[in-house]
Amino acid sequence: MGLISGAIDAALESIGKSLLDVGEWFLETGYTLWKNAGKLTLDYVKISPMSQSGAWGVVTGSVYQMSLAIAASLAVLFFVMGWLRESIDIRNNFTLENMFRFFVRYAITASLIVNSLSLVTGICECATAVTSQISVNMESKDVENVFETVRDQLEDDDDADGGTWIGMGLAGMLGGFFGGAVIMVCGVSLVLSVLSRLFRLLLCVPFAPAAFAGFAGGHEFAQTGIAWLRTFIGYALEAVVIALAISISYGMFKDANMFSAGAKSGSIVSLLLLICGYCMPMVTACACVKGAEMTVRRCLGLG
Template identity: 25%
Template structure:
């Protein structure tokens, strides 16, 4: 009994308990972020976000439908009054085909957006084949620290715990931000897409909306990919090769070395996840 009590206090005050707690905090919050990324937008936050965004969408859809007609007439009269470029039958047919396509998109816009998000979420099965289990970090619990190293181990474990907590919170915030951007883009879609029926000088607004929406979709996949690659980095031994016993010493210990590399890995994951938007824009030219 006494030995068990001593082992318990040694585990707690060596920092091993903080390391285990840090891993549990990180794994729990990252699993929650993974579940969010797989959630259907219609059911997120009990459907309240979808209901509010859809309410705004319907209100702007009326205005957008009016703007479609206005932009179409502007484009039509601009072409017909251009003396240098007379209106041909082919040009007239192209105008009306464009108008029909814009109207068709307006009628099915919400279904199209949800369908695109579901396609994007289907790629998660390729990136994380074992679902949330693919994102679990593991740090050994074989602390072998001398008495003089217990204080250091305790402080080191606390640092690891706080970094795990802060990194997971930043990752969750980034995931929430992506979904909020998607709801925003959905709400204002009628105004942006209505410009497709207008002249080229106005129609670039709709093209910008499409690129921005696709960028948000790719950001979801980028976040998942960064979390998966970072997890592999940590579980595979980290950034540096295994140190020799002389470097580890009696104070740091083998788990301390793993913890140090796990801290660096978590910092890399957090920074990469928060910068996914910029990476996607540079990679795909959005």
């Protein structure tokens, strides 16, 4: 019976080790995808929309030219509407000073419409330059042989039998699977956040001339142009906030040991907490990046 029991324990121990290896493989796979996603994120967060020749050509092509034509008509319309709104009493309001103010406002509006693409380019270049100055390091501690300490502790534990190995193996496999899945989701979410920001930035470009036309009418009409400027600047600065969010959150939590205490060494709980510790930097970085847009919108008063 002793030989049979020993053989069963040895078989269970072998199975437990294999299950731990599977869990490690899941974590390593997730971390590999995270590193690639992080590299792609850093590349795109520091990229200028003008460098995307295909997309930039679309938003500055025929659609933009049509927007310029519409903006020219709207500028005249808003100018007349603004003049009528402010000059109901011609005797008191139709003065040389007011006329000069109206035409100066119209000249500034026309200049904004004509040079709207230069303004867009300047804002993007400034945001890209600021973002490039932010140092972001997404390197994390190595995930190879994550469960090596767990194996060593079980091998040194004289009370560890085949059932213990099986329990730890199952916990390691399931924990590694879910941990790897969480890391993969965070990596994909990070890339999508950066790409969606670039996409929104490009979508704003064709509407710049039409939005600036509202300045010709002054007062309420100008709110269209102001809203566009605040929105576009917000999207441009979002890259800066994303880079800062990644740098700060990853710097705070990449060596986090908040899950390492409070559990018995070599237990299933300590194993699961170890996996949580590896996932924590990715989860926090992803959460901070997700909140970047809201941070910018609140700072600019966009709601």
